[in-house]
Amino acid sequence: MRAVVMGAGSWGTAIAKVLVDAGTDTTLWARRPELAERITRDHTNADYLPGITLPDGLSATSSVGEAMSGADVVVCAVPSQSLRANLTEWMPHLGADTTFVSLAKGVETSTLLRMTEVISEVSGAPGDRIAALSGPNLAREIAEGQPAATVIACADEDRARDLQDAFKTRYFRPYTNTDVIGCEIGGAVKNVIALACGMASGVGFGQNTLATIITRGLAETIRLGVAVGAQIETMAGLAGVGDLVATCSSPLSRNRTFGAHLGEGATMQEAQDATHGQVAEGVKSCTSVRALADKYDVEMPLTDAVHQVCHSGLTVADAVSSLLGRRAKPEIYD
Ligand SMILES: NC(=O)C1=CN([C@@H]2O[C@H](COP(=O)(O)OP(=O)(O)OC[C@H]3O[C@@H](n4cnc5c(N)ncnc54)[C@H](O)[C@@H]3O)[C@@H](O)[C@H]2O)C=CC1
Numbered sequence: 001m002r003a004v005v006m007g008a009g010s011w012g013t014a015i016a017k018v019l020v021d022a023g024t025d026t027t028l029w030a031r032r033p034e035l036a037e038r039i040t041r042d043h044t045n046a047d048y049l050p051g052i053t054l055p056d057g058l059s060a061t062s063s064v065g066e067a068m069s070g071a072d073v074v075v076c077a078v079p080s081q082s083l084r085a086n087l088t089e090w091m092p093h094l095g096a097d098t099t100f101v102s103l104a105k106g107v108e109t110s111t112l113l114r115m116t117e118v119i120s121e122v123s124g125a126p127g128d129r130i131a132a133l134s135g136p137n138l139a140r141e142i143a144e145g146q147p148a149a150t151v152i153a154c155a156d157e158d159r160a161r162d163l164q165d166a167f168k169t170r171y172f173r174p175y176t177n178t179d180v181i182g183c184e185i186g187g188a189v190k191n192v193i194a195l196a197c198g199m200a201s202g203v204g205f206g207q208n209t210l211a212t213i214i215t216r217g218l219a220e221t222i223r224l225g226v227a228v229g230a231q232i233e234t235m236a237g238l239a240g241v242g243d244l245v246a247t248c249s250s251p252l253s254r255n256r257t258f259g260a261h262l263g264e265g266a267t268m269q270e271a272q273d274a275t276h277g278q279v280a281e282g283v284k285s286c287t288s289v290r291a292l293a294d295k296y297d298v299e300m301p302l303t304d305a306v307h308q309v310c311h312s313g314l315t316v317a318d319a320v321s322s323l324l325g326r327r328a329k330p331e332i333y334d
Pocket residue numbers: 007008009010011012013031048077078079080082086103104105106137138139140277278279281
């Protein structure tokens with residue numbers, strides 16, 4: 001199997017390292033030629049993973065044709081909202097039987113499609129050739145070789161098992177799952193909930209508040225997931241609660257950090273500037289997740305509050321009052 005990872009941000013670079021460590025022949029594509037050169041020559045990606053030494057066997061290129069030549073597996077590692085445009089540019093270089101693996105955690109704002117649906121729409125590939133990889137996988141910890149697990153979800157179980165072999169190392173343990181919808185909804189919604197956790201911690205609230213947001217965030221994730229066809233067990237698994245807990249708790253999370261800046265009183269522009277060009281997917285996905293919830297008539301008050309803070313000028317303090325002022329109800333409801 002030969003893999004190409006398209007996108008040399010923090011997760012693309014970390015997952016390319018995983019693939020090489022797993023013994024899979026892998027090339028990394030970077031948009032900028034100078035970054036590709038540095039990755040190949042110095043075995044580092046100082047822009048996104050400073051201090052991490054990449055394997056000798058990993059080379060990078062900025063040429064799409066060169067990167068994709070002979071690749072059986074194309075790993076899509078660009079942000080959700082630019083995946084469609086990127087994939088359209090890559091199309092002339094794709095092989096006929098390519099297997100796609102989506103790493104992006106988001107829902108397209110213009111169409112409300114999940115990332116595997118975008119890949120299918122643009123490439124024409126059937127769903128059984130498209131997998132999603134998702135789990136509690138903060139890029140830096142994986143790049144450091146800290147033990148973690150993930151989920152590789154694909155409708156075609158044999159293909160998922162082949163990918164499991166291609167990504168399995170002594171520190172990175174992929175599980176297979178056929179519930180692609182559940183994995184993708186879990187990954188997209190947790191970014192929005194991590195923004196809320198960041199806001200709470202920025203304001204100065206402690207662990208009770210955090211646990212409340214994580215747990216009620218999981219309830220929102222499950223309600224939306226079930227409405228769009230996911231299995232509840234997936235949301236109780238690594239790509240659901242696992243990723244939610246990791247992202248909501250870690251200062252390494254860009255979404256949580258973005259929310260923390262807002263909670264501390266920063267403007268959206270100031271919070272954006274502080275990301276240094278790294279993507280906090282939840283800022284855009286709160287709009288599409290909320291629209292998806294509206295479409296399926298699902299109540300998502302935390303998502304709604306995050307959306308209003310990010311896009312309608314609601315203050316974090318007013319968001320808190322409005323959430324706590326909601327009508328009293330039982331914990332479990334349809
Ligand atoms: N960093 C992490 O810990 C993890 C990230 N993810 C997901 O992986 C996806 C990729 O994120 P990261 O690598 O973390 O992001 P990043 O912010 O570290 O890097 C994004 C990469 O995409 C490129 N890029 C940005 N805008 C682009 C555009 N318009 N067209 C083409 N390329 C563009 C950048 O040059 C960079 O190579 C996101 O959906 C993220 O949610 C998933 C798991 C872990």
